Amino acid sequence: xxxPGTGCDSGQxxxxxxxxxxxxxxxxxxxxxxxGEPPAGDGGLxxxxxxxxxxxxxxxxxxxxxVVGHSAGGVVALLAAVRHPGLVARLVLxxxxxxxxxxxxxxxxxxxxxxxxxxxxxxxxxxxxxAWGPRLPVLRERVVAGVVAxxxxxxxxxxxxxxxxxxxxxLAALRVPALHVRSSRDVDGAALAALNPLLGSxxxxxLAAGHWPxxxxxxxxxxxxxxxxxxx
Numbered sequence: 001x002x003x004p005g006t007g008c009d010s011g012q013x014x015x016x017x018x019x020x021x022x023x024x025x026x027x028x029x030x031x032x033x034x035x036g037e038p039p040a041g042d043g044g045l046x047x048x049x050x051x052x053x054x055x056x057x058x059x060x061x062x063x064x065x066x067v068v069g070h071s072a073g074g075v076v077a078l079l080a081a082v083r084h085p086g087l088v089a090r091l092v093l094x095x096x097x098x099x100x101x102x103x104x105x106x107x108x109x110x111x112x113x114x115x116x117x118x119x120x121x122x123x124x125x126x127x128x129x130x131a132w133g134p135r136l137p138v139l140r141e142r143v144v145a146g147v148v149a150x151x152x153x154x155x156x157x158x159x160x161x162x163x164x165x166x167x168x169x170x171l172a173a174l175r176v177p178a179l180h181v182r183s184s185r186d187v188d189g190a191a192l193a194a195l196n197p198l199l200g201s202x203x204x205x206x207l208a209a210g211h212w213p214x215x216x217x218x219x220x221x222x223x224x225x226x227x228x229x230x231x232x
Contacts, residue, residue, distance in 0.1 A: 001056055003029050004030070007128075008070065009035045012212065015221075016214055024066070046161070049079035056080065067090075071097065090179075092180075100168055104186045179201070180192055182203045183213040187201070
């Protein structure tokens with residue numbers, strides 16, 4: 001299961017979907033309220049996680065799915081895995097915003113206030129553009145434009161809830177192997193492992209791939225996914 005981030009679409013995993021199809025049954029998913037998908041309740045994190053869990057359960061009725069979530073999609077998948085034991089067997093968080101040190105968690109929560117202001121869409125656009133980095137500017141603008149154009153009801157509540165969430169309790173409660181692919185987010189790999197020994201980390205920061213490494217460094221992300229999903 002490939003789950004994109006807020007305002008994004010599953011086509012952003014097209015490199016990985018094609019490369020992994022030889023070994024896995026691949027299902028690209030969309031977040032509720034995105035790209036024609038029906039909304040989920042109030043559009044917040046809890047409602048979205050439940051809707052995504054139901055979708056995964058329909059596609060994998062016996063449970064045991066491997067789920068790869070980018071950014072907020074990873075946070076959604078994390079909550080679904082914790083709240084529905086047996087649904088997810090392996091979890092990958094691609095540059096998801098799940099800090100575990102005290103300072104980083106506090107800094108993330110402070111950013112949630114900007115989502116409540118009248119200029120929230122401008123803040124979102126600037127945040128996404130800065131997170132992408134300087135590479136592939138034409139693709140960057142296309143991705144950012146798609147994020148900004150997504151319906152407010154699908155983007156704003158989910159974004160606010162992800163920023164406000166303290167990810168440490170669900171990360172500590174996770175009972176399946178999980179991997180955080182760090183590319184731009186402030187997520188300390190050693191602190192993750194100390195919180196829960198089932199949590200691993202792959203650090204792609206030396207590649208300067210930005211927040212969408214599945215697009216800017218597709219081969220590196222595919223290699224990491226193939227190894228981890230095969231049991232590595």
